[in-house]
Amino acid sequence: MVLFLVGSSLYLGWTKKRDIFPLFSWSLFTKVENTRVDFAVLITHLDGRALEAPRDFMDCRGLFVGAGSIRAYYTIQDLAAAILSRQPKRARDLRRLFEEQYLKGHSGTVRYRVIARRFDPIDKWRTGEYHQVAVSEHTKRAQNTEKKSANTGSSEHSPGSAP
Amino acid sequence: MSSFFRRVRRLLSAPEPVDVDGLFTDHRRRYEQTWVIIRAFYAMHFFWVHRALRNWSEWLEADHAIPIWPLSVFSQIPFPQLVTSVILLFTGSVVLAVVFPHRRLARAMLCAGWLLFGALDNSFGKIDHGFHAWIYVCLVLLLLPNQPPFRIRRSRIKIQEHLLVFATARACFLACYTISGFWKLRQGVLQWIDGEIGWLHPQAMSYLAANRLEQTASETILGPWVIESPLLSGLGTYAGLYVELFALLIVFRPRLLRWWGLSLIGLHSGAQLVMHIPFTSNVMLAGLILVAAPAGRGRASLMETIAQLPLICGTSRLVRMLATRFKSA
Numbered sequence: 321m322v323l324f325l326v327g328s329s330l331y332l333g334w335t336k337k338r339d340i341f342p343l344f345s346w347s348l349f350t351k352v353e354n355t356r357v358d359f360a361v362l363i364t365h366l367d368g369r370a371l372e373a374p375r376d377f378m379d380c381r382g383l384f385v386g387a388g389s390i391r392a393y394y395t396i397q398d399l400a401a402a403i404l405s406r407q408p409k410r411a412r413d414l415r416r417l418f419e420e421q422y423l424k425g426h427s428g429t430v431r432y433r434v435i436a437r438r439f440d441p442i443d444k445w446r447t448g449e450y451h452q453v454a455v456s457e458h459t460k461r462a463q464n465t466e467k468k469s470a471n472t473g474s475s476e477h478s479p480g481s482a483p
Numbered sequence: 484m485s486s487f488f489r490r491v492r493r494l495l496s497a498p499e500p501v502d503v504d505g506l507f508t509d510h511r512r513r514y515e516q517t518w519v520i521i522r523a524f525y526a527m528h529f530f531w532v533h534r535a536l537r538n539w540s541e542w543l544e545a546d547h548a549i550p551i552w553p554l555s556v557f558s559q560i561p562f563p564q565l566v567t568s569v570i571l572l573f574t575g576s577v578v579l580a581v582v583f584p585h586r587r588l589a590r591a592m593l594c595a596g597w598l599l600f601g602a603l604d605n606s607f608g609k610i611d612h613g614f615h616a617w618i619y620v621c622l623v624l625l626l627l628p629n630q631p632p633f634r635i636r637r638s639r640i641k642i643q644e645h646l647l648v649f650a651t652a653r654a655c656f657l658a659c660y661t662i663s664g665f666w667k668l669r670q671g672v673l674q675w676i677d678g679e680i681g682w683l684h685p686q687a688m689s690y691l692a693a694n695r696l697e698q699t700a701s702e703t704i705l706g707p708w709v710i711e712s713p714l715l716s717g718l719g720t721y722a723g724l725y726v727e728l729f730a731l732l733i734v735f736r737p738r739l740l741r742w743w744g745l746s747l748i749g750l751h752s753g754a755q756l757v758m759h760i761p762f763t764s765n766v767m768l769a770g771l772i773l774v775a776a777p778a779g780r781g782r783a784s785l786m787e788t789i790a791q792l793p794l795i796c797g798t799s800r801l802v803r804m805l806a807t808r809f810k811s812a
Contacts, residue, residue, distance in 0.1 A: 321623055322654045322731075329662045339610045341551050341602060342618045346662040350670045352687045353694055354679050378700035388699050395608035413549060417608050420547045441693035445710060 357438045359400035359455065361418075365431035374433065377423070386422025395422060400434050403456050419460045430460045495735040497791035498800075507639060514642045516777045517649045518632060521624065524771055525584050528577040528593070531617075535570045535600060542566045542603070551610065554602035566603065573600040587629040594621050613764035616656050620768065623652040650734060653772055657730040660747065664727030671724075682724055685717030688757070692716075695758040705756040719753060726750050729793035736791050737778045744773025 325343075332338055333345035362374035363383075377396075378387055386392035395418050402411035423430060434457070439450035542548075543563045550558055550565075557565055576589075576596030583589040601614040626648045628641050635641040667682040674681025680690055689710045696706050709715045726746045733743045747769040751762040790796060 321626075321651055322658050325619065325655055325658050326662060329659075333662075333666055341605060341610055342598065342615050344610075344612055344615055345666070346612075346659050347666040348612070348663050349691055350663075350666040350682075352670075352674060352679070352681050352684070352690045354690065356694060356697075358698075376700060378698075381700075388701055390699055391607060391609040391611075393698050398608065413547075414608070417547045417549060421545065421607055439697075441690055441697055442710060444697050445693040 353441065355438060356441055356444075357436070359397050359434060359436050360452075361396050362433045362435055363430060364433050364457070365429070365459075366426065367428035377432065383426050384423055385425040386418075389422060392418070392422035396434070400436065400455050403434065415458060419458075423460055431457065432460070433457045492735060495732055497736045497738075497796045499738075510639070510642050510646060511636070513777045514635070514645055517646065520771060520776045521627070521649070522581075522584055523775075524620070524624075525577070525580045525593070527767060527771065528580065530767075531600070531614075532574050532577050535573060535604075538604075539566070539570055542570075545607070548606040549608065550606045551602050553598050554606060569599045569603045572596050585627075585629070585631045587625060587627070590621070590625050590627070594618070594625060597621055613762060616659055616765055616768055619655040619659070620652045620772070623648060623655055626651070649772075649776070653740070653776075654731065654734045656768060656772060657734060657743070660727045660730035661732075664724060664730070667724055668728060682720065685713055685720055688716040688719040688723070689713070692757050695760065699759060701759045703755075703757055703759050705753070706758065709757050719757065723750055723753075725793075732793050736796075738783050738788055739791055740773050740776075740778040742788065744769045747773070 328343045329346050332340065332343060333347045338345050338347065361377035363377055363380060364371060364374045366383075377384065378393065380387045395414060399411060399414040399418055402414055423432070434455040435452045436455055437450045437452045444450050543566055545562070545566075548562060550562075554565065554569070560568070573596040576592040579586075579589040580593040597614065597618045601618060604614065605611060628635055628644055630641065635645060671682030671684075671687070675683045680686050692703075692706050692709045696703065696710075705715075709719060726743070727750070730743060730747070733739045748766050751760075751766050751769075754760040754762065790799060
């Protein structure tokens with residue numbers, strides 16, 4: 321059994337499949353990312369009003385139940401990947417999951433932007449600065465959600481970030 | 484094949500004085516102790532039942548879940564009914580395993596309950612890995628003799644069988660850490676070749692902590708210290724890698740089992756204080772099957788225990804071997 325467990329984990333790790341529940345590659349925190357490239361959600365409008373500066377969803381702990389949750393973080397990664405790889409059904413499912421499970425807690429309309437970002441983790445931790453590129457923009461209404469627009473590839477920088 | 488495994492075991496074990504006096508009495512004593520641990524293991528499942536009950540109402544409303552295997556097999560059933568069925572099945576299987584831990588059927592029911600409950604809990608966008616080791620231990624414990632304790636106590640073979648299954652459960656638990664350590668070491672070497680900071684670099688923990696704290700926009704008590712201090716970061720990096728990488732070897736060195744259990748608990752406590760990563764499930768399991776369960780026979784001094792540590796034991800063996808060859812030459 322130990323040999324099976326070790327063998328399956330090595331297979332999953334080598335083939336980059338990572339998870340076939342309950343088997344797992346056990347590749348946890350393996351790569352030390354010197355430069356991180358990931359996706360994030362910025363809240364741009366609340367209740368129809370534009371925020372002075374877009375706020376990182378993960379930083380909105382008082383507003384949304386999923387803010388700060390690592391599960392929400394991975395859902396955002398999957399959502400952005402589905403949008404970029406043009407998988408509309410998967411993107412729709414993941415957006416619904418994100419909005420209903422993690423973007424809840426605020427009763428009004430919420431408009432948010434999915435972005436791709438690149439940063440040095442220690443620099444970002446010290447200064448908060450990073451490069452970003454918009455992936456898409458969505459609106460979550462109180463009852464039903466509707467996609468407002470999608471602009472893949474437009475580039476911009478966060479306030480105060482180095483170009 | 485068995486002689487091959489015997490040779491491997493001898494190679495991986497640390498030198499221990501052979502003491503056959505009272506060996507079977509010791510086996511019997513260890514059987515009694517491990518049986519209590521196994522019963523406690525099943526009783527601790529009520530903690531997970533409680534967690535399931537806490538999430539029940541929230542899951543009932545969650546019609547946006549993306550069920551994973553084996554729950555996806557039942558995707559034609561409406562999700563709220565599926566949630567209720569899984570929670571009731573899991574609760575029932577835990578009760579059965581706690582009342583009849585000596586019955587294989589009850590233990591098998593718990594395995595099925597775990598697979599469904601684990602799948603349910605992980606059907607919300609990301610698979611967490613807190614339940615995996617519990618499921619592995621449950622699956623290994625399926626192999627325990629299907630007899631009540633009063634029958635097992637009469638048979639030395641059954642007692643041996645029981646102890647072997649328990650040791651296998653420990654090995655499966657520890658193997659997860661060794662595999663994790665192996666990937667870190669491999670990636671560390673690759674990143675070192677590329678001139679990047681990886682697991683072989685003392686600053687690895689600084690980067691990991693900063694990454695994690697940025698991912699979840701969270702703050703921790705020790706996070707800022709580890710990010711800014713190369714000394715603390717180096718200590719965390721190398722200690723973590725050592726404890727993980729050699730975990731499986733400890734199965735062959737029973738004197739170190741408790742120490743390793745405490746080290747793993749320390750590792751997870753450090754991860755919590757630095758990176759806000761709780762691994763409560765594995766802390767519970769390490770405490771139960773490594774720290775609380777019986778370890779080696781007799782008493783050993785601190786120096787004897789240290790001499791069994793991986794790398795130290797190997798180095799001293801190598802030195803002894805070279806000295807013997809040098810003398811004979």
